[in-house]
Amino acid sequence: MALADNAGCAKPSEDFPFPEIIELNVGGQVYITRHPTLVSVPGSLLWEMFTQKNIRSLARDSKGRFFVDRDGFLFRYILDYMRDQQLVLPDHFPERSRLQREAEYFMLPELVKMLAPKLSKQNSLGDDPCQSDPEELSPNADATRNLTSAGATLPSAVAGGPGGAVTTSVGAASTDVRRAGFITIGYRGSYTLGRDSQTDAKFRRVARIMVCGKTSLAKEVFGDTLNESRDPDRPPERYTSRYYLKFTFLEQAFDKLADAGFHMVACNSTGTCAFAHDQTDDRIWTSYTEYVFYRE
Secondary structure: OOOOOOHHHOOOOOOOOOOOEEEEEEOOEEEEEEHHHHOOOOOOHHHHHOOOOOHHHOOEOOOOOEEEOOOOOOHHHHHHHHHHOOOOOOOOOOOHHHHHHHHHHOOOHHHHHHHOOOEOOOOOEOOOOOOOOHHHOOOOHHHHHHHHHHHHHOOHHHHOOHHHHHHHHHHHHHHHOOOOEEEEEEEEEEEEEOOOOHHHOEEOOOOOEEEEEEHHHHHHHHHHHEEOOOOOOOOOOOEEEEEEEOOOOHHHHHHHHHHOOOEEEEEEEEEEEEEOOOOOOOEEEEEEEEEEEEEO
């Protein structure tokens, strides 16, 4: 008994060149969705891409999937919006400004408005809990504001006590408050060593420096040099082990940690060895090293 034709498997025709089910490769992330979803917002970039008749003009990857060179992790929110024109983000979403930039690229003006920071009548940020990115705010901003306001409300007679101790202590606290915590830096390196001598060693550069620790501390120390694409939804007060740095120099990471008041308290390293080829005695050594930093 023959099965009925599946609309999702229908072959494209000249009048309708796109299949019902479309596979997308967005920045290395694969998405599978329906054609009507991609053209649900007239005038958007996806609408322009998937309503044209010249299908060959669209970029494809090695497996024939339509390729879009954008942030693959943030595209899931773009696709969710295309399905029902509603915006639903997780709590403590840290990528709001980046998602707004993606919405502008995909020509979704209504989504851009939803993501734009809201201003109150006093020209200050409103009460929207997702109006800005946590990494753009100092993790100690609330504590600093509270201490500053407390100093401002002290009576002048008290604030001007013996030696001005109260004023000095409050002022110092408002500028020197730092959150204590650990940050771990890890990297994997390797080199090939010949049989004759160590002068034949061929070293490989450090491919990636990993960052483990509390999200808010990592963003405070490394700022824009921190790549968060592998764990974009982590709240500021949670821990992560998936961040990595955009540069590959350990000394640069150490400098940033030292400038932020961190000190190295421990380190460890492990190594393994394997033969490079069956026909030679060359050996490949692989090591993984971690440095633990702490700030009081």
